[in-house]
Amino acid sequence: MNRRGLAFWKLLQGPAMVGLTLLAYFWAKPLNNGFQVPEAARIIFWHVPMAMLGLLWFFVAGYHAVRFLFGRGSGDLRSDSRVSFACEVGLACTLLATFSGMIFAQVQWRTPWNWDPKQVSILVLIMIYVAYFGLRMSVDEPQLRARLTSAYAILGAVAAPLLMYVVPHLPQVQTLHPTQVLTGGLDSKWRLIWMGFTVVFLGVTAWLFELRVRLAALEARRSEAGDPEDQVVVEAVRRPSGGATTGAAG
Amino acid sequence: MDALYWVLGASALVWGGLFAYLIGTDLRLRRLEAELDREKRA
DSSP states (O other), X not given: OOSSSOOHHHHTHXXXXXXXXXXXXHTSOOOOSSOSSGGGGGGHHHHHHHXXXXXXXHHHHHHHHHHHHHSTTTTOHHHHHHHHHHHHHHHHHHXXXXXXXXXXXXXXXXXXXXXXXXXXXXXXXXXXXHHHHHHHHHOOSHHHHHHHXXXXXXXXXXXXXXXXXXXXXXXXXXXXOXXXXXXXXXXXXXXXXXXXXXXXXXHHHHHHHHHHHHHHHHHHHHHHTTOGGGHHHHHHHSOOSSSGGGGGGO | OHHHHHHHHXXXXXXXXXXXXXXXXXXXXXXXXXXXXXXXXX
16 A cells, blocks of 8 residues: 555546546437436446445455454454444445435336335345344444354345345346346447446445544554543454454354 | 536535545545554654
8 A cells, every 4th residue: 555645546536437427428328228218327327336336345244254253363353343344335335226226216117116126125135234233233242243243244145146136037026127228238338337337436435445444443553552532442343362252253 | 408417516516525535534544544653663
């Protein structure tokens, strides 16, 4: 990391976002294949990457949960913090995907919520991850909380792709969701802009995640340096000093 | 065309605000990290 200023990949994101937004409105022509309002097809540029990134961050949470429970540094509460931060980012992306989808549904089908299988499954996914934070808040002992929520986050990471991509596409399930537009109805301009937005949104969410991790590390360092007001925070992020409290993690 | 300018203006506000927050927070964290490094060395 560049210690004197912001890393290059962070500096690039602002101009990339401006460029992609201008391309989305002035270069990509509105789509006519199945959209009531062709202009509304541009929701693809924001809604689809958000749904994909929500899933990705739930996988990241699952990865850190596996590391916490079974990895070499099992019992390290820093991994538990990363599970929580990744779930926060994933939940934010999933909520944004849901709200942007509701705006599109209002334009396309005259109602923001029509109990489409895709909407129901993403609602269930949101409830699963809201419950994750409920579980975190309900247990005070850090190691027990970390073990329980890590196991939950692994189950969530398994459930997320099933809910978002398997259940709504079962042959028995009828959906209004225009998936076929993505799989075959986009020209090269649309694909390029869509992929560009996905990369930039990934960068923004990775930046948010990195800031949360650095903030937690900083609070732990301040507390270790003797600042008493951070004692509660450090309890949640610091590695346990002895093996006694970590035994059940493996 | 008016609607397009509203959308672009709203995008500029939202993304401008988010990037200002990200850059500001990142630089502030960097400054605090550097302060702690200096204290540790001293």
